[in-house]
Amino acid sequence: MPIPNATFTDLPAPELQWEEMAEAPVPRLDGAAIQIKNLLYVFAGYGTINHVHSHVDIYNFMDNTWGGRFDMPKGMAHSHLGMATDGRYIYAVTGQYGPQCRGPTAHTFALDTETKQWWDLPPLPFPRYAPATQLWRGRLHVMGGSKEDRHEPGLEHWSLAVKDGKALEMEWRYEIPIPRGGPHRSCIVIDDRLLVIGGQEGDFMAKPGSPIFKCSRRHEVQYSDVYMLEDGKKWKQLPSMPKPNSHIEFAWVVVNNSIIIVGGTTLKHPVTKKMILVGEVFRFRLDTLEWSVIGKxxxxxxxxxxxxxxxWLYFTSGQRDRGPDDPAPRKVIGTMWRTKLRL
Known part of the structure; x- marks a missing residue:
């Protein structure tokens, strides 16, 4: 059960011993990442609110070094991407094109990680920001996200048959809508089950009339909901996270039949109304369907x-807090940390 006031305070947790590793070549916020074997491919993101990255950096877990930078296609989104992999090919779906709070694109791409070659896939029926994205049963599934105004939650769920980085169809198929829409969620396939975890409704929007699409905050609500699509025909609600959590689309790994989620954002402070960052590491056991906090x-x-x-559990990049006593966001970082994980 959630701890009282847990939506805006840190949850009790054991200490983890973290060590700082080689810093990423650039800081990035709202980037994307896919791990294939010993390589972590880190895509796009904001460097600052006025500058976005359009390249990929690679971290090698074997020797703990960064290297192998290469460019993204010119039409590919720079943040709020949906992304999935089959172990060689990476599928990159939609997202925001440009800095501040610019509009989304429906463009979709595939990357061959062995040759570093990109090509187009059929565009989504409509552009989306940060949709839940995953490969499941030979199809690329894209769900939820924010609609074209960046604020209204989308409920739509589409899928496209793919194989070896190629689309086997020319159009996306409409699937059963997700029960609760919105962006910034973890989306995971394990044991033939598709899970969507956390997220939020609402987001920053472009200020009306702003020539640079300046970001303006609107009401947003983070939530702790967990949904599972087991048979492809019906969504089932699973036990909720210990507290509402968003901005976790690439913040997860699967270890020993458990899902590990690192950081995020929770409900705004009830008095100051400032955004509150999350400092916990969460575990969801797939055998018992129980959540716990395993560390800070x-x-x-x-x-x-x-x-x-x-x-070793690694995490890099994002936007960190103002300090131990102030959980509001401040600096965009490229720092890499790791801790030995014992489950």
């Missing part, structure tokens, strides 16, 4: 990019 991060961070290798 070295600082609170949202939009972390997470990997796991040889017993």
């Amino acid at each position: 991060m070295p600082c609170r961070v949202k939009t972390t990019l997470v990997g796991f290798w040889d017993g």
Whole structure:
């Protein structure tokens, strides 16, 4: 059960021993990441609110170094991407094109990680920001996200048959809508089950009339909901997270039949109304369907990019807090941390 006031205070948790690793070549917020074997591919993101990245950086867990930078296609979104992999090919779906709070694109791409070649896939029926995205039963599933105004939650769920990075169909198929819409959620396939975790309704919007689409905050609500699509025909609600959590689309790994989620954002402070970052590491056991908090991060961070290798849990990038006593967001970072995970 959630602890009283847990929506805006840190949850009790054991200490984890973190060590700082090589810093990423650039800081990034709202980037994307995919791990394939010992390599973590880190995509796009904001450097600052006025500057977005259009390249990929690679972290090698074998020697703990960064290297192998290469460019993204010119038409690919720079943040709020949906992304999934089959172990070689990475599918990159929709997202925001440009800095501040610019509009979304419906463009979809595939990347061959062995050749570093990109190509187009059929565009989504409508553009979306940060939709839940995953490969399941030979189809690329895209769900929820924010609609074209960046604020209204989308409920739509589409899928596209794919194989070896190629689309086997020319159009996306409409699937059963997700029960609760919105962006910034973890989306995971494990044991032939598709899970969507956390997220929020609402987001920053472009200020009306602003020539640079300046971001303006609107009402948003983070939630703790967990949904599972088991047979492809019906959504089932599972036990909720210990507290509402969003900005976790690439903040997860699967370890020992458990889902590990690192950081995020929770409900705004009830008095100051400031955004509150999350500093916990959460575990969801797939055998018992129980949530727990297994440790604290070295600082609170949202939009972390997470990997796991040889017993070590890694996270990099995102936006960190103002300090131990102030959970509001401040600096965009490229720092990489790791801790030995014992489950």
